[in-house]
Amino acid sequence: MSILTSILADLLQAAPELRPQLYFKSSLTALSHAMEDQVLAGLEQPLVIASFQRERFYRQEAHRYRRIAARTPQVYVLAAPETDFKSSSDVYESVAFDSTDGLSKEWHLVVLSPQSSTCLICREKVAPAPDNITVSEMDPSRRFEGIWTFDRKVASIAAELLLNRILVYRPELADKIQQAKNVYGLTHLSQPNESLAAASKKKATKKGKKQISSQNVTVNNQDAHSLNADPFVQRLVTYLQAGQYKLIKAYRSIASQEQKERLVNSITAAIRRSLNPDEIMQVAVQELGLTIHTSRCLIYYCKATDLHATITHEYLNLADSPEIPNVSLLGQIWTLKNNPLFEEILQRREPVYVTDTSTDPRLNNSPIQVLVQQLAIRSWLMVPVLYQDRLLGMVELHDSGPTEHCWKQYELELVEAIATQIGVALIQAEAYANLEDLNQQLEALDRTRANLVAITGHELRTPLSTIQVCLESLATEPDMSLELRQVMLNTALADTERMRKLIQDFLTLSRLESGRxxxxxxxxxxxxxxxxxxxxxxxxxxxxxxxxxxxxxxxxxxxxxxxxxxxxxxxxxxxxxxxxxxxxxxxxxxxxxxxxxxxxxxxxxxxxxxxxxxxxxxxxxxxxxxxxxxxxxxxxxxxxxxxxxxxxxxxxxxxxxxxxxxxxxxxxxxxxxxxxxxxxxxxxxxxxx
The missing domain is CATH 3.30.565.10 (Histidine kinase-like ATPase, C-terminal domain)
Incomplete structure (x- = not known):
């Protein structure tokens, strides 16, 4: 059996004057423990109804409710079973409700006695926490909306609502629940807009004026008790709430720092895996777009003197931003001329952002306004990729949501950190390319040296050998004929000319290459x-x-x-x-x-x-x-x-x-x-x- 209605909603309908408040899980835990400690320290036998969302939460408090059950017979514990929890009548009444029941989203604790009353009725907020910070079920930053009061009328209505819900799952408890209603005066739910005093007067017609007088005294005493205790407890809750807000702020800071470190580490890992700048920038554009949850992320090369740039890397999020035109900018020419944001970056060398492009004065009457309308850009962030004040490229984030995007400081720092890593990667890739060029030049120089040795060895040795043979023949053969002597001389002269031309070519090329x-x-x-x-x-x-x-x-x-x-x-x-x-x-x-x-x-x-x-x-x-x-x-x-x-x-x-x-x-x-x-x-x- 599953009941989807909410106890909190029923309570607010029965008492429309109530205004729910926001509570953190840690605050509710402290209030619940205080209410339970009051029962354990008191001498009365109150009605205690506790509703836990899941069995796992109940298990943490089971020992406390065994002690409470030793003081009063009217104890009811509700939870959605996960392992061993079930409906039973042991030291107290346990009620196992369906996991799809509206109770699975709520947190209840009602303590009602003849002399006092306390009521805590809350429902968990299902909306995500601010800044996309996700929380687990055990996280103290979970948020609840509900009512916490000492008002007996409200506590009585809440108690009867919960007892009626218990009857749905445990009809065999009808007599015990009716006894509880009689003992604790739970007869006014059908008349929620009447005061407690009016309800008491109706009961007094049957029990006599003495009982009416006694009931009024009790109420007056309870009201006095509430006036004394409420300010202190309210200050305690305020302190807990303030502490929880500080904790949320710390979580936000830790989460943003973790995001930044994870993203920087992914870029660093890409740099270590490869010196290919395109591969590194592709990793960066995807990770950055996913982390910032932006509509479009662009990374491209550009210099300060460029009038246009080509979009080389793009992340496009069409699923979360259906208002974006389904147009990829990859490979398209991106205009930098007359772009006031680009010109401002050239002057300041710092990130530039626009919260709302429709109202920003820098974009009014600017040629870039046509591009803004075509791409449905609502908010715009441009971060330069710099190295030693030299512009290497640009990182752009476009948000096309229905509302403007207020760029937060941690987002700006995160994108700047990524731009810095990209700049380092580009410089490293450039240095590596220069090193490869230098290595090729050195290899060419080495080949030139080897060729020089081989060619000069061949081209100089051959004519020198011929000249040496001719001169030795002329010197050692005095009886050589004149005709043969002329042949020897002509051969020596020809090889001498060959050597002269070789040396002349060496000198000529050397002068030309050296610019002399x-x-x-x-x-x-x-x-x-x-x-x-x-x-x-x-x-x-x-x-x-x-x-x-x-x-x-x-x-x-x-x-x-x-x-x-x-x-x-x-x-x-x-x-x-x-x-x-x-x-x-x-x-x-x-x-x-x-x-x-x-x-x-x-x-x-x-x-x-x-x-x-x-x-x-x-x-x-x-x-x-x-x-x-x-x-x-x-x-x-x-x-x-x-x-x-x-x-x-x-x-x-x-x-x-x-x-x-x-x-x-x-x-x-x-x-x-x-x-x-x-x-x-x-x-x-x-x-x-």
């Missing part, structure tokens, strides 16, 4: 520079068969602006490279096309070609396509690296194209043009000292 070159840009004719480069190639290869070199440059091309010596150097090295890998029956062609303010020069050959995956690395220092090339073609692998340094200096680009092996190759570079030929130009002296 003085540049002298001037208007130049590209045709003249190409003619000088072709002449230089033929002069260097008088005894070698070269492929056919042709220039297809229009004479009407505008002048270019560059340092003539270095422009010819680029052309010579590209032509030399093309001739080196092109057979004598092949062709090398030079072309030029205008492209805006730049002139694109192309050197094309029909030689060995380049594999597509090597088109970028051919410009690296000491690059050699394969080991055999060192022996068959020679060279240091510095020519194209020198070309890239020179072209980059005048703001141009250089790149290679090829269809693959034996498909030929094309090397392109760009050079600034001059639209007018009226500027004076330098004559073609291209010798570098």
């Amino acid at each position: 070159v003085e540049w002298h840009p001037e208007p130049l004719s590209l045709n003249e520079c190409i003619d000088l480069a072709i002449s230089s190639i033929h002069a260097r290869n008088l005894n070698n068969d070269l492929p056919e070199i042709s220039s297809q440059i229009s004479p009407d091309l505008p002048l270019v602006r560059a340092d003539g010596e270095w422009l010819v150097e680029v052309l010579v090295k590209l032509l030399d490279n093309a001739c080196k890998f092109t057979p004598p029956q092949g062709n090398v062609t030079i072309k030029a096309d205008s492209n805006g303010n730049l002139l694109k020069v192309t050197v094309t050959d029909t030689g060995r070609g380049i594999e597509p995956n090597r088109l970028q690395v051919v410009f690296d220092r000491f690059y050699q396509e394969e080991g055999a090339l060192r022996r068959t073609t020679g060279g240091t692998g510095l020519g194209l690296a020198i070309c890239r340094q020179i072209v980059n200096n005048w703001g141009g680009e250089i790149w290679a194209e090829s269809e693959g092996k034996d498909q030929g190759s094309a090397f392109h570079f760009t050079i600034p043009m001059i639209s007018s030929r009226s500027e004076p130009r330098r004559s073609g002296n291209t010798n570098k000292g």
Whole structure:
């Protein structure tokens, strides 16, 4: 059997003048113990009715009610059974009610005797505690709403209500309960609005004027007792309530600190697991959104000079905030320009929040107001991600609830702590990336050193060995013919020139990379520079068969602006490279096309070609396509690296194209043009000292 009605509700209906108060569980425990101690210390035999919500609460007080039952036969204990509790008539009457009964939400204790009365009728508040602080059933911060009074009329009504509820579960107790009603005068429930004195007068018509006089004296004595005891007990309850409020405040502080530590620990754990900033920020946005219970949480990268940012991480809570438009901002462009909150953060370097976007003067007539309306943002919090006053990103929280969100201090501190952790993670990831770049540079430097040793060992040792053999032959063979002596001398001179070119390339690249070159840009004719480069190639290869070199440059091309010596150097090295890998029956062609303010020069050959995956690395220092090339073609692998340094200096680009092996190759570079030929130009002296 289950009765859903509330004793408190019935009492308030019977006595509408009553005003319920708020009590904490600890206060109710103290009041109940005081009422029970009064029974144990007194000499009367009162009616005692105690209703416990659950058997577990009753078990803590069972020994006290055995002592109370030793003093009075009218003791009734009610509880919802969980293990052993059941309806029985032992030392006192126990009443096991259904767990779905309204009694399971209430706390009752009524003590009624001929000389005194006390009543405690409360119902537990089911609403959550403030600030989402959850409490357990045994927690002293649980809250109850109800009545606690010495008023005999109220106590009598409550006693009769409880006795009637006991009859529903224990009808066999009808005679005992009727006896209790007769002894303790419980006959006025049907007339709740009449005073106790009026009820006494009705009873006096049957029992005589003497009894009426005695009853009035009793009531007057009780009223006097209540006036004396009530102020002290009220002060005691006030003290208990104040202490409980302080305890709640301490719980709130501990809970917020625990939330902060848990969240910071989760971010720290993510940092330890990975140096990937995106993974860390994803953990942060989810944990922060869940902890603050906000509608939307955003984390994104931005700098102080940015006008826009891309939303990289988002937490969206649509379940608790149905008024939010079902629109994800992930990957969208977030406007920072003309955002007064972002501008305020740049000035103050502190969090900025808006309690109500509809009334905040900073957002009035602001372009950002359209975004606020589209996303239904009611309250807004922006916290910068800083490291040493450098802006790295932003954490934003949007609340779209029906009421404004007053950002609490612990929430601001929590978000700031997370923003600090994110800043540390970003700096660590940046430092790690820089370290990886440095390691790659060191590895490249180590490869360069190894290549330098290998190439110089090969390119210097081979000509030196030849020169040494030639000179030793000339010195030790005086009878050598003149013809053979000339061969020896020519061979030694050729290898000497080869060594000179090798050393010259080393020195040239070193000067270019260290920035020790003085540049002298001037208007130049590209045709003249190409003619000088072709002449230089033929002069260097008088005894070698070269492929056919042709220039297809229009004479009407505008002048270019560059340092003539270095422009010819680029052309010579590209032509030399093309001739080196092109057979004598092949062709090398030079072309030029205008492209805006730049002139694109192309050197094309029909030689060995380049594999597509090597088109970028051919410009690296000491690059050699394969080991055999060192022996068959020679060279240091510095020519194209020198070309890239020179072209980059005048703001141009250089790149290679090829269809693959034996498909030929094309090397392109760009050079600034001059639209007018009226500027004076330098004559073609291209010798570098």
